[in-house]
Amino acid sequence: MAGTASARPAPARDLAAARRREERRTRALLLAPAMAILIFAASGPLLIVLAYSFLTPGDYGGVVWEFSLKAWFNVFAERDFFTGEIELADAHLSIFWRSIKLSAMTTALCLLIGFPTAYFIATRPRKTRDFWMLLVIIPFWTNLLIRTFAIMELIRNEGTVNSFLIWTGLIDTPIQMMFTEFALLVGMAYVYLPLMILPVYAALERFDFRLVEAGYDLYAGRWQVLRRIVLPLAKPGVVAGSILVFVPCLGAYVTPRVLGGGKNMMLGNFIELQFGQGRNWPLGAALALTLLVIVMAALIVYVRAVGREEGGRHG
Amino acid sequence: MIEIDRVTKVFGAGAEAFRALDAVNVTIRQNEFFTLLGPSGCGKTTLLRVMAGFVDPTEGAVTLEGDDLLRLAPYERPVNTVFQSYALFPHMTVAENIGFGLEMQGRPRDEVRRTVGEMLELVRMSELADRRTSEISGGQQQRVALARALAPRPRVLLLDEPLSALDFKLRKDMQLELKRLQSETGITFIFVTHDQEEALTMSDRIAVMNEGAIRQIGSPRDIYDHPAERFVADFIGDTNFLEAELLSKEEARAEVRLASGAAVTARAAEGGAEAGAVTLAIRPEHADLAPEGEGLLPGRLSDVVYFGTDTHFHVDLDAGGRFVVRRQNTPDRAEARAPGERVAVRFGARVGQVLRD
Structure with a gap:
């Protein structure tokens, strides 16, 4: 700054302009690392994926630099091997559908479990809240694979749940839970639950619980207080939590792989398959981009729907 | 008529037990402006919350026109509260706040709209009906809280230090406003304050409280001119x-x-x-x-x-x-x-x- 100070007092306008320049420079410097990461680590690879999706698969993986729309065609359709007719790629569509359905169900389940949990923690005395949050977060620090295997140990045919049920005499043959959509649902809900609890808790922690009393005072029962007062004010947390759970669920890879088996493949596994055994990198790239589009479309639809409910007042 | 009969409230247990209310007896008449006056921690707010239903007394009975109030949940009591913090719903407009109680009572839509209009007029807030509660001043919020509590026509209105957040001049205006509303609506007002002057100017009768007990009940003149105890004489004036x-x-x-x-x-x-x-x-x-x-x-x-x-x-x-x-x-x-x-x-x-x- 000493350099810019002149002997004569500068007019105020010059000083203001100088300060603005200074601020712009500081902001650019602070943003630089984030921008660098975005450009080189996110946009760059994305462009490569986009390019690959328009190329021809190599015989042993990789790509041949030859333009082709076949990968994109194959995302949704296939040519019958014998008759040459074009039909919808049922197998692909069912994977898409399963991924979206299970992600939505997982999100709903996480909300169903996570909201009461967050509410419980937010209404504890301030001193004990950190302890409860710690209990929520500790599993999150554990390796994803280990957590998934833990769930497997619970639900497999010789697992804890089945052994217990057989011991009590309620059933005599184990219930098949592994390698079902149920297993995927339970596993993903368990894995992603903290991502729901954290933002909902953050919203509820700021919530003024005196409003609950005001609701009761004005003839609202428990359910109405929840629906008319608590939920609308906790909505930013619920929206954030739902997005945080739904998005990684759509692309989940480890959990479906371990708990779902080959039968219940989800998009993440299917994409991996194309880059691995399938040796069809362009198709994998096209599928990955399709997933990205689905996620973005789902987010837009969701945020729009939630925003409209508000009557458009909150913008 | 509200009868409070030997109401005792003990918070906590054992050595940490705190007796917030100690066998409080008081009868509050219909259409009365009744004030609970005392220093902070004297139990006045706890007594108010017992009547609202947010605190269950350890012992004693509370009846309204002979009906047992303690058996009813807060949302079943014909009693509304003006909270110290106002507790307005921030996601609703002024009009929506005022209409909330009526809506929860299941009143028809046009009745709700009409009553909200009347209430807005009563507290002189008609122009601000569609504002959010965060967009109005403290005095205006206070009036909305008042209108919201009055709209369902409760038999008893509980006011928990509703004027304490206002500045001096606004407080003076609101004191007169409250008096006017009370005589216009004919609703029994039970007012909690630690401000002796406020109690003396507004009340029909005052109960002076200290350490969980009522020390003296009487008209403002009675209390001021003829304090029964040193505490009362010292606390007021x-x-x-x-x-x-x-x-x-x-x-x-x-x-x-x-x-x-x-x-x-x-x-x-x-x-x-x-x-x-x-x-x-x-x-x-x-x-x-x-x-x-x-x-x-x-x-x-x-x-x-x-x-x-x-x-x-x-x-x-x-x-x-x-x-x-x-x-x-x-x-x-x-x-x-x-x-x-x-x-x-x-x-x-x-x-x-x-x-x-």
Whole structure:
């Protein structure tokens, strides 16, 4: 700054302009690392994926630099091997559908479990809240694979749940839970639950619980207080939590792989398959981009729907 | 009529137990502006919350027109509250806030709209009906909270220090506004405050509370002119306390001998000693200065403090202690007395109040 100070007092306008320049420079410097990461680590690879999706698969993986729309065609359709007719790629569509359905169900389940949990923690005395949050977060620090295997140990045919049920005499043959959509649902809900609890808790922690009393005072029962007062004010947390759970669920890879088996493949596994055994990198790239589009479309639809409910007042 | 019968509330247990209310008895009449007055922690808010249904008493009964209130959940009681923090719903407009209670009662839509309109008019907020509660001032929020609580036409309105967050001038306006609303709606108002002046200006009757118990119930005049106990006399207004000897007592009339030897007639609070040493309370403005040798208590003027509306004369009594006399100022009366002068304090018969304790 000493350099810019002149002997004569500068007019105020010059000083203001100088300060603005200074601020712009500081902001650019602070943003630089984030921008660098975005450009080189996110946009760059994305462009490569986009390019690959328009190329021809190599015989042993990789790509041949030859333009082709076949990968994109194959995302949704296939040519019958014998008759040459074009039909919808049922197998692909069912994977898409399963991924979206299970992600939505997982999100709903996480909300169903996570909201009461967050509410419980937010209404504890301030001193004990950190302890409860710690209990929520500790599993999150554990390796994803280990957590998934833990769930497997619970639900497999010789697992804890089945052994217990057989011991009590309620059933005599184990219930098949592994390698079902149920297993995927339970596993993903368990894995992603903290991502729901954290933002909902953050919203509820700021919530003024005196409003609950005001609701009761004005003839609202428990359910109405929840629906008319608590939920609308906790909505930013619920929206954030739902997005945080739904998005990684759509692309989940480890959990479906371990708990779902080959039968219940989800998009993440299917994409991996194309880059691995399938040796069809362009198709994998096209599928990955399709997933990205689905996620973005789902987010837009969701945020729009939630925003409209508000009557458009909150913008 | 609300009857509160031996209501006790103990928070916690064992060594940490805190007796917030200790066998409180009070009957509040229909259409009354009733004030619970006391220092913070005296139990007044707890008593209010017992009536609202947010606190379950450990013992005792609360009835409204003979109906047991304690059996009802807060949302079943024909009682509404104006909260100290207002507790307006931030995601609703002013009109939506006011209509919330009616809506929850399941009133028809057009009735809700009509009543909300009336309420907005009653509190003079019609122009701001569609504002969010965060977009209006503290005084306006206060009025919305009031309208919201009045809209369902409760039989009893509970007000928990609703004016404490307002600045002085606004508070004065709202005091009058509350009085007006109470007489216009005919609803029983139960008002909690620690501000004695607020209690005196607004109430039909006041219950002075301390340490979980009601110390005295009466009209503002009763409470101010005839405090029953030292706590009440001390908490409300300024008071001179004199040691005296009770000579005789017949119902509310007592003969006492002051430390100077002079005998005077005073009023006696119910209960308390029949003879012996007592404390006499006298308000500063109920006493006057007399030339030396004429009054009841001779002494030396130690301070003369000018307050604008009135002047305080501090007298060091020969018999010990200090007595303050307050005299209203008038433009044509020049105060000739100066500190150091010999004077006497005098007050009339039945001005002094013999305290229970």
